[in-house]
Each structure stands twice: as C-alpha cells, then as structure tokens.
Amino acid sequence: MSAEEYLPQQRDLAELTAAAAACRGCRLWADATRTVFGEGDPHASLMLIGEQPGDTEDHRGRPFTGPAGGVLDRALLAAGIEREAVWLTNAVKHFKFTVDEDGRRRHRKPDRPEILACLPWLRAEIAAVRPALVVAMGATAAQAVIGPSFRVTRRRGQLLDGRDGYRLMATVHPSSILRTPPADREAAFDLFVADLSAAAATLR
Numbered sequence: 001m002s003a004e005e006y007l008p009q010q011r012d013l014a015e016l017t018a019a020a021a022a023c024r025g026c027r028l029w030a031d032a033t034r035t036v037f038g039e040g041d042p043h044a045s046l047m048l049i050g051e052q053p054g055d056t057e058d059h060r061g062r063p064f065t066g067p068a069g070g071v072l073d074r075a076l077l078a079a080g081i082e083r084e085a086v087w088l089t090n091a092v093k094h095f096k097f098t099v100d101e102d103g104r105r106r107h108r109k110p111d112r113p114e115i116l117a118c119l120p121w122l123r124a125e126i127a128a129v130r131p132a133l134v135v136a137m138g139a140t141a142a143q144a145v146i147g148p149s150f151r152v153t154r155r156r157g158q159l160l161d162g163r164d165g166y167r168l169m170a171t172v173h174p175s176s177i178l179r180t181p182p183a184d185r186e187a188a189f190d191l192f193v194a195d196l197s198a199a200a201a202t203l204r
C-alpha cells in the first residue's frame, strides 16, 4: 500500500498535483470526493503540514478551508505570516471519515499504514518546494515527518534539524484549539501563535 507508484516522472508541483488526483495508493480515495493536494507559493521558505482534509476541504478541494482553516488563518495573521507565501499541505491527502446515523461525516484519524502510504506525496512536495523550515501541525504531521515516537506535547516549538537541508518544528493542530474548553481557548490560541511566530522568526 503506497502512493509511490503514482508519482509522476516530472516532480514539479503542477505535475505532482495532477498525478495525486488519480492516486489509489491506499483505501482512502474510495470514499472521499477528491484528493486535496498542497497549495501556496511553490518557492516558499515555510511549509505548514496538517493532518488530512476535513469535510469542507473534501468538497472544496483545497486544504484548510473549513473550521480548522479559520483558526489557522487567524493565527497566521496574528503571527504576521501571509498564507499565500507558505506552502500549505497535509500529511494525508484524502479525507478519512465514518458516517453517523444522522448522515454526518465524522473525521477519523489516519492510521500509520495510511500515513506511510501517503508519505511519498509529502516527500515530493518537500523536495519540490525546498523550504527552509517545515512546521508539522499536530501529531499526525509530526509523526509523518519526524517519526512515530515524537510527542508534540513535549517538544512543541523546538527547532529540530531536519534532513536534506531544512529544519523542522512541531506545534499543535489548529483544530485542537477548537476542542479546547472555552475558558482556556484563548491561551491555547496564543501559544499556537507564539509557535508560528517563532517559526517565522527563524526565516528572517
């Protein structure tokens, strides 16, 4: 189970985006509406990685355009980062969900085999964009680019040496802020902004 055989010969972002639309590298394509590939500045020095598209993204075909995207947009604004200036993507490119009795599509976390199956796309994006810093948002992204034993709660905001000339940082996923109890939500948001600001500061 892997996306590897679907990768095109030409590995520029336009070719990758087109090829990913036809990926059958794991089972997740079957129930989802479409592949949601990364987007943004193809020469970005900063790359942000989320988990997987959600319900909204699955319909719209663009990453972070639903509720988590709203939090991310506000945090980027507060950190002085232009969304159009980064490469924004996900560890897994298809929406994984189950359907409730009331017909609601409920997000399911991708498992390790699915993350590994989709990793060739993420690696190809990193190779094409060649960012100076990769920020993994949440455990799924961190485990994809750093390793399965990495704990975001213990090491968020720390600058790590990546391979291939880029550095790595992990922070929380913006949706974790939506799940934080209201009394603590603003503080959680501020910590997320602080991590993004620290990430941006390494690029100056």
Ligand code: URA
Binding pocket: 050, 051, 052, 053, 054, 057, 062, 063, 064, 065, 066, 068, 069, 090, 175
């Ligand atoms: N959550 C993610 O991790 N990615 C998206 O694109 C949307 C929600």
Ligand code: SF4
Binding pocket: 002, 003, 020, 023, 024, 025, 026, 027, 028, 029, 035, 092, 093, 094, 117, 118, 119, 121
């Ligand atoms: Fe391919 Fe990734 Fe979609 Fe699986 S989730 S079908 S590996 S693009």
